[in-house]
Amino acid sequence: MRLLQYILFVFLTAGISNAQEIKVTGKVTDSQNLPLPGVSIVIKGSANGTQTDLDGNYTLLATIGDTLMFSYVGFETTEEKVTATSTIVDIKLIPASSQLEEIVVAAYGSSKASKSTSYAVSSNRPRRRGRKHRQRRMNKPSRVQVFSTGNALKVRGTNSISGTKQPLYVVDGVPVDSKDIAVIKAIDPAKISKVEVLKNKNETSIYGSKAQHGCILITTHSGNYKVQNDESYREIVENDFKRVKMAPLSTFSIDVDKASYSNIRRMINTGVKVPADAVKIEEMINYFNYQYEQPKNKHPFAIHTEYASTPWNAKTQLVKIGLKGKEIPQHEIPASNLVFLIDVSGSMSNSNKLPLLKKAFKLLVNQLREKDKVSIVVYAGAAGMVLKPTSGANKHEINQALQNLEAGGSTAGGEGIRLAYKIAKENFIKNGNNRVILATDGDFNVGISSDKDMKKLIEEKRKSDVFLTCLGFGMGNYKDSKLETLADTGNGNHAYIDTMQEAQRVLGKEFGGTLYTIAKDVKIQVEFNPGKVQAYRLIGYENRLLADEDFIDDTKDAGELGSGHTVTALYEVIPVGVKSKYVKEIADLKYTSSATNKEYGDELLTVKFRYKKPQEKKSIEMIHVLHTDTKTSTSKDFNFAASVAWFGMKMRGSKYIDNQNVKDIIALAETNKEKDNQGYKAEFIRLMNSYQGL
Incomplete structure (x- = not known):
């Protein structure tokens, strides 16, 4: 009797352990140990799952015995079985092979009940026996799985979309240009009636050489889906070098917008060519947080400056001007x-x-x-x-x-x-x-x-x-x-x-x-010392330039600074006495004196700031001087911001960078990405690596 009770106890505890739900955590990285954000983790056979965060980390409740499927565009899908010891499961994804195997429409996280459907796509041709029939079976379209919780179209088993073996997409009979693939991947799965995957030469020959690596046919319920790709960006004309003796003042509005960086990230991640006018270097630089100290006086922001050699041009220097907005606790807003x-x-x-x-x-x-x-x-x-x-x-x-x-x-x-x-x-x-x-x-x-x-x-x-x-x-x-x-x-x-x-x-x-805005109409005006600086150019902010007289005109609109925001501006300067191809000779002036005031010999520049309190109409002025004798070793913030600007200029095709090597940009960012608790800087490095393949 006791033996029978013991056997029953063993079976019951085994059943309980097999059904036990545990919390699985881990990190997903690529072959270079860089975190992969947005990786889909789904419990096999269900629509339950999650995504990795910007650090590549994830958390998921699963039952012992479940199989976790890790999938990411451009990488092989990896499966991992959940055991009693699977509280931490770290995964390293490897690049996908070139073979076109299957297409997955997957989503999760909806509050509605999810449905999943699996079906095979086949032709209506009559069956034939023998070798030809076996060959057709080998080349038949692959299995298609659709999880209809309505989020995104994902392709599994193909190369990265930035690779050279991209399949051709055809939507409602119309071939899709490679630059519009990202638009197709965003189609709501609820609008899709059928998806077919064609791989053999006979089936893809109708679409020509573009289908040599396979063809994905998508049919929507409406049957007349039109690919719309008319994104618009304001034209950007890159700032040129200006001679200090001709134009000693540089005036612009601050910009805390960060839209350009996340938009560029979307394009690179989906293999879309980045338009030059989509690249706003100031928004890329300001996407990242820097370790600027908070203000200690009555003003709502603190000022930080430093300068050093320019990483992309040995003959110039780079000046960084940083603002740090006062952080207002949420309960005090x-x-x-x-x-x-x-x-x-x-x-x-x-x-x-x-x-x-x-x-x-x-x-x-x-x-x-x-x-x-x-x-x-x-x-x-x-x-x-x-x-x-x-x-x-x-x-x-x-x-x-x-x-x-x-x-x-x-x-x-x-x-x-x-x-x-x-x-x-x-x-x-x-x-x-x-x-x-x-x-x-x-x-x-x-x-x-x-x-x-x-x-x-x-x-x-x-x-x-x-x-x-x-x-x-x-x-x-x-x-x-x-x-x-x-x-x-x-x-x-x-x-x-x-x-x-x-x-x-x-x-x-x-x-x-x-x-929450802490200062509005924030303007910056920089005056360069002609005894130290021959020429300068503001990097970015092309759409935020102001006339010099606008600086003291309180009716002129400018940018706003929010609680805790940081703003960074970079100037590339050509020192006096340096010969540069970027500065052309000009004739002597007849009426304007070119004499330099030597009284301020140790000053590189003076920065003036004007701002208004959120509910007021009159501006307040702040002044900060950058001295040449205060130069110290550059901060990691300085170098990382320089790497972001460098990469932005590279994408824009700037004529002002002598060194075009992306690997050097990556190296500069890699060695200066400290204080990266959220993983944004590591993600930036991963994006640059991906960009090299576009």
């Missing part, structure tokens, strides 16, 4: 009056637009306090309010209103902006944080829509003392130029959200900086 202005037009239906937007805004909602209030305005063919002003304590009500949003119709952006500002003004909180948060792909096509008209509208609304934040989503028709114009004109900032990780950064970790 005044009550917020927020109006979510959300684009629900038809162009927002893709998975990386409205579906991602809803999840992103929930991160913001979760941080609201009882004293904060939120209204939601939407626009498509017309504009309307879907949530009246609601306390931040009622998070469920706010989140439910977001969840109920659906996309469809045209885009009356101007009408939406008017209504949002009207509601913000009606609920204005004196000495509070009053802000409209616009979330869109920027594709306005009803009513006023040009950049010029939108700027005029925002200039009018700016007088209400309501600030503006612009959040860009999606690809294919993303209007960066329009959102940049709106944010710059509306006393605001602009971010591009390509993943939930970026949403967590913008609306989570940097909540205060994104949504």
Whole structure:
């Protein structure tokens, strides 16, 4: 009897242990031990899963006996069985082989019940026996798996999309250009009726040489899907070197926007060629946090300067000017009056637009306090309010209103902006944080829509003392130029959200900086000492340049600084006495004296700053002098910022870099990426490695 009881006990405990749920954590890296963000980890046979964060880390609840599938575009899928000791599972992914094996439409994380379907694609040709039949079976289209929880189209078993063996995509009978592959991968799986994978020469010959590495046929329910790729960027004309004796002053507005970097990251990760005008070097540099000390006086920001040799040009020097905004604890931020202005037009239906937007805004909602209030305005063919002003304590009500949003119709952006500002003004909180948060792909096509008209509208609304934040989503028709114009004109900032990780950064970790302004109309004016500097050029900020007289004109708009924000500007300077191909000779001036005041011989430059407090109209001035005798060894912040600028110039095809070697840029960044707790700098290095293959 005791033996029987013992046997039953063993079986029962074994059954319990087999069904035991444990928390699995780990890190996913590539062959160079760099973290891989956004890796899909799915429990095999289900739609349950997660993604790695920017450090490549993940956490997942799984049952002993489950198999975890790790998949990432351009890498082989790896499987790992969960055992009783699998509390930590680190995975190293290897690059994918060139063979086209299967296509997966996968997603997870939806609150709705998920469905999964697997089916094989085959032709309707009559069967034949023998060798030819066996050969056809060997070349038949591969198995296709569809997990319909609606997030993204992922291809498994092909080379990295930056490789040379990219299959041809055909959507509703129309071949897709390689530059538009990222747009196709963003199609909502719910719109897809059928996916076929063709590999043999007979089947792909109809599409010519472009299909030599296989062909993926996608059929949508509508049957007339059109690939839209008309993204627009404002033209950037790179800043030239200016002679100090002819132009001693350099004046510009600060820029805390970071949209360019995350947009470039999206392009590199999806194998899309980066347009030169999409590269805003100042936004790339300012994407990263630097170890600047906080202000210790009455001013809302501190100033930091240093200079050293330029890494890409041995004959020049690089000057860094850094600002650090005062960090305001979240509980000390005044009550917020927020109006979510959300684009629900038809162009927002893709998975990386409205579906991602809803999840992103929930991160913001979760941080609201009882004293904060939120209204939601939407626009498509017309504009309307879907949530009246609601306390931040009622998070469920706010989140439910977001969840109920659906996309469809045209885009009356101007009408939406008017209504949002009207509601913000009606609920204005004196000495509070009053802000409209616009979330869109920027594709306005009803009513006023040009950049010029939108700027005029925002200039009018700016007088209400309501600030503006612009959040860009999606690809294919993303209007960066329009959102940049709106944010710059509306006393605001602009971010591009390509993943939930970026949403967590913008609306989570940097909540205060994104949504609370501590100084507005911040301008910088640098005067160079002609006794030390022969010529200079500002790196980036081409769209933020100001006339010298604008510096003391308080009616001229400039950039805003948020809580805890850092702003960094770099100047490349040619010292006096150095011969440079970038400085051309000019004739002597007849009426202007070229004599140099030697009284300030140890000064390299003087930096002046002007700013206004958020609710005031009169500016305050600060002055900082950079002396040549204070030069010390450069900081890692200096060198890392230089590597980002260098890479930005490389992507833009700048004529001012002598050293074009990307490996040298990577080496500079690699040795100076300290204080990288969130993994953003490591990710930057991974992006540069990926860029080399484009």
